[in-house]
Amino acid sequence: MMTDTKILDNLISIDSQCTRSNEEIVRFLENLFGEFECKKFSIKKPSFNVFNLMVRIPGNQSNRPLIFSGHTDTVPVADGWTKNPFIPFLKGDRIYGLGSTDMKGGIASFSAAVLALTKKPAQDIYLLFDADEEGELAGGMDFIKKMNFDQCSPNVIIAEPTNCLMEVGQNGNYDIKVTFSGQSFHSSRTSPFKTKRFSAIDKARRFMNEIDKLSLDLAMLKDGRFGSPKVAVCQIEGGSAPNVIPGSCSLVVNRRIVPSEDMNAVYNTIRNIARKIDNNCIMEILFNGPPFVVDQQSGLFRRVASISRQIIGHRRTSISAGWTQAGLFKKWGPCLIWGPGVKDMCHKIDEYTSLKQIYAMTRGYRKLISMNE
CATH class of the missing domain: 3.40.630.10 (Zn peptidases)
Structure with missing residues (x-):
């Protein structure tokens, strides 16, 4: 044996x-x-x-x-x-x-x-x-x-x-992929207005800023031994060249969920943050485990x-x-x-x-x- x-x-x-x-x-x-x-x-x-x-x-x-x-x-x-x-x-x-x-x-x-x-x-x-x-x-x-x-x-x-x-x-777990689209053009032709409107990475940056704020809010919540909910951007991909305004940028958000939270409400919060930045962004649930x-x-x-x-x-x-x-x-x-x-x-x-x-x-x-x- x-x-x-x-x-x-x-x-x-x-x-x-x-x-x-x-x-x-x-x-x-x-x-x-x-x-x-x-x-x-x-x-x-x-x-x-x-x-x-x-x-x-x-x-x-x-x-x-x-x-x-x-x-x-x-x-x-x-x-x-x-x-x-x-x-x-x-x-x-x-x-x-x-x-x-x-x-x-x-x-x-x-x-x-x-x-x-x-x-x-x-x-x-x-x-x-x-x-x-x-x-x-x-x-x-x-x-x-x-x-x-x-x-x-x-x-x-x-x-x-x-x-x-x-x-x-x-704790539960969500992996949510968010893809922002923009318009590619030579970076020498950009301006603050154009960057905000057309740069997919700029949209992703603003999204990440909002996720940071959400993270601070979640840290104030407690669910007994399960602790606080957590959120973080764990992957990001975007841009094609150093001199091209990026037309696409994807991020993966990892969200840890405590039992007192509702799974649908958790997803909707992240979706609403993304859609306030760009209503045409694409949301994809890579994994959800309650x-x-x-x-x-x-x-x-x-x-x-x-x-x-x-x-x-x-x-x-x-x-x-x-x-x-x-x-x-x-x-x-x-x-x-x-x-x-x-x-x-x-x-x-x-x-x-x-x-x-x-x-x-x-x-x-x-x-x-x-x-x-």
Whole structure:
């Protein structure tokens, strides 16, 4: 039987950056779970295909299956790494490597927990390995389309890194692309009036100024542990040459939403800001994921809280400022974000995870499997 750390070593060694296909890591997982039912789903992207993998471990019953979810892709390698990101490096309690925390550690823990089974589980277990979570969420959306749990009542564990805390909610997320159009002409022929009227970048500049004002207003709002809503322009593209007034400029606005906000109202606010500057601007929603709040009265939460106290030594909870697949998979049933990983190391150079957390969560997942009856 392959141990959690051995699985993690193998996963880190496979390059599964979201800028390329994840077929190699899916092939490894297929081989790892070859004795069980495996289904691979191909998803077309513009430059390459990515793959989802579903593994089903049959139980004595199938009315309350337990689902473990983990994404197989990582963010791209950033400049500044002092170690080879694809060679696992052990130092003390730390294992370094790209994806070690986000989220190959979680995959290693629940995979090892399943492989340690010595008898048929009481309920079916599903392992959902999705692609493109760090990209456009194509894998998660594909699972929602293809996996049908309408005839049962699943419990869902998202094994994202939480420092072994139970995450009882997450903020929502909007990515909104705004495109301003103008008129291109030689920059020597411009004037303050012409720049304001025809320069798409000037329109984008004024839009960004209004977004800055909105950001300050949002910082005054509070929603308990979820904190304040946030907004930022995270991408901008425009202009064709240094001496040409730009005829087009696009921006992507990232908006983090707290549960007390209305998704439609959030979008309308940004749309109204853009349309006051140029009523002909084009608005495109690239992604929208609503906030998610865990039902702490659910059987899943109570069981995990009990396990956490026994194995981790506490039953502390936290809130995710980011967005995870819980926002999608909650439609199937009670859902909880609970996994190993040093959360502050997500998307950072020299990423590492904690061995103690890996060991603890492997035990925790094994205990949860035994309690899922």
